[in-house]
Amino acid sequence: MPANHQFPRTIEIVSEGIANKLHLGMQVYVSQAGDVIGDFAIGMNREDEVLTPETLCSWLSSGKPITAAAVFQLIETGKLSLTDRVSSIIPEFAARGKEEVTVAHLLTHTGGLRPVSSGWPHKSWDEIVAKTNNTPLRKDWTPGENAAYDPALSWFILGEILQRLEGKPIDQIVRQNILEPLDMVDCWMVVPKHLYLAYGDRIGVLHTIVDQKFRPTQGHEEVACRSASPGGSMRGPISQLGNFYEMMLQGGVSRSGRQILSPESISQMTSRQRVGMFDLTFQHKLDFGYGLIVNSNRYGAETVPYGFGRYASEDSYGHGGAQSSIGFADPEHQLVVAAVANGCPGERLHNERFRELNSAIYEDLGLSGSNHEG
Structure with missing residues (x-):
């Protein structure tokens, strides 16, 4: 040492x-x-x-950068793009005004999900993702035009994107x-x-x-x-x-x-x-x-x-x-x-x-x- x-x-x-x-x-x-x-x-x-x-x-x-690196590995395969709307992979995510949020918005903390508690670690993965899908944007928010660091919710969605496209749990990926x-x-x-x-x-x-x-x-x-x-x-x-x-x-x-x-x-x-x-x-x-x-x-x-x-x-x-x-x-x-x-x-x-x-x-x-x- x-x-x-x-x-x-x-x-x-x-x-x-x-x-x-x-x-x-x-x-x-x-x-x-x-x-x-x-x-x-x-x-x-x-x-x-x-x-x-x-x-x-x-x-x-x-x-967080490790999860981001996993996202970019998927981008390199052609299965994902930074400009993809999240709702094109997770249709339920479009609820409550989030139709225009892209992968890039999540990675730059400009997506604008309203800050709510995820419930981790006591809630299940599926419960957290469902709650996030039903979370609205911040008031008067246009994705990409404002910034607010998101400590958790966006990253569960990035993990869900990886899971749906790779077919295995995010921690294994x-x-x-x-x-x-x-x-x-x-x-x-x-x-x-x-x-x-x-x-x-x-x-x-x-x-x-x-x-x-x-x-x-x-x-x-x-x-x-x-x-x-x-x-x-x-x-x-x-x-x-x-x-x-x-x-x-x-x-x-x-x-x-x-x-x-x-x-x-x-x-x-x-x-x-x-x-x-x-x-x-x-x-x-x-x-x-x-x-x-x-x-x-x-x-x-x-x-x-x-x-x-x-x-x-x-x-x-x-x-x-x-x-x-x-x-x-x-x-x-x-x-x-x-x-x-x-x-x-x-x-x-x-x-x-x-x-x-x-x-x-x-x-x-x-x-x-x-x-x-x-």
Whole structure:
């Protein structure tokens, strides 16, 4: 395992977060030009249990790009197009004014589904899809003309599209087509029952923080680990999320030489498809590719939510998970960063924490001399 002595400032930020009760622990992974230069864990998984680099942490929305990659694999086969109306594949989705919503709208968070609770993980897949199909658009919404990040509903519909066109469950699709070929062997959208039992204490625990006390969420419980959410149930050691972004930087090719995505797909996914739009969910301008956030420091490096720090190059891309995680690639520096904290301290404190963390990684690597946009 690579030594962590290269990252003194990064470790300081993680340790300060533990002292300030922002998290019990954190996993951090960094690679450059395919070489792993940092892969470590600091702190605890539970208050009486050490966090290790092998702990299977919940990634929440940091796993969304994996579902997006599965969509693009299907596009490459010709079975699907970005311009396809969702209702052409799921006729029931057309209900309540959603006839014009396309696959591209879902991937760029411009579809405009009214925000309602999905019911995951206690509702079944079919119940969640039926509820989403019956959900109206936001008031006065024209798909493609406004932006509002959708944490869950659109991603269940993307998963349903994949299932109907591929004829198998979404978790099996991503496992067979992406996770296994990328050697992401301990990463799961749905953890098989026998492995959930076998993993035992390796299953990471995510905590909310109330009055500076850590309270476990249900994310580590069997009901959550055994239920698919294409926008939020991926979990694994954060280092293995790094494998995904290394593939993206290598033109879609895995370490073993397998072509996972075409260079054309990667270009589309990582280019700014949604530019300068104010996001009603985040209350901030954010640029998106397809299923990925593209560096939005141009709209305020000290305020942008779920960004990549102060020094990431303009074309960096990735995705964060609610108040807890990040994964991104910086093409200019051939850098991959993935990190997950097991405490959710609120949006403001989380964004401040990870802004400092991501910036510290660049500082520790001597990469902070350029690309600083205030």
